[in-house]
Amino acid sequence: MYVILVYDISSEENGQRVLNKTFKICKKYLSHIQNSVFEGEISESKIMKLHYELNDVIRENIDSVIIFKSRNEKWLDKEMWGIKEDKTNNFI
């Protein structure tokens, strides 16, 4: 399935460390398309693994992750305004 993931990590209490870890985990499963936005094709079982890994890192009282799931990427059109997505990010 195709998903869009966006996170909002608070800068409080070692936020930068949490942010870095969150970024790294998401990067294992999805493509980075904007500051705190990832997208990609992923199976339900991988989503469960991703959820499990993120649960260990994000703080449920101050951080949040939203995941939008679509059975088919074709059902979504994507437009980018301003600077365009930086695909080089995928190779970090």
Next chain:
Amino acid sequence: MYVILVYDISSEENGQRVLNKTFKICKKYLSHIQNSVFEGEISESKIMKLHYELNDVIRENIDSVIIFKSRNEKWLDKEMWGIKEDKTNNFI
């Protein structure tokens, strides 16, 4: 149509002012669900107005806006991990 909008506004060169303006414009058309994420039902003509207004504000070399469009919200499942969406934001 149902859209998800995410922005990434650089803090450079009066970034806070740009961020505030971007937020206000998006808020006129969509519901705020996370730091820099909005969603909602909106017509194509309203999207064009939104695009037009944002174009006046965002800096095309350093800011970006991504808009995902789906003809039907039912085609997307949404999950929230960590803190849940703050619907009170809609009443600001």
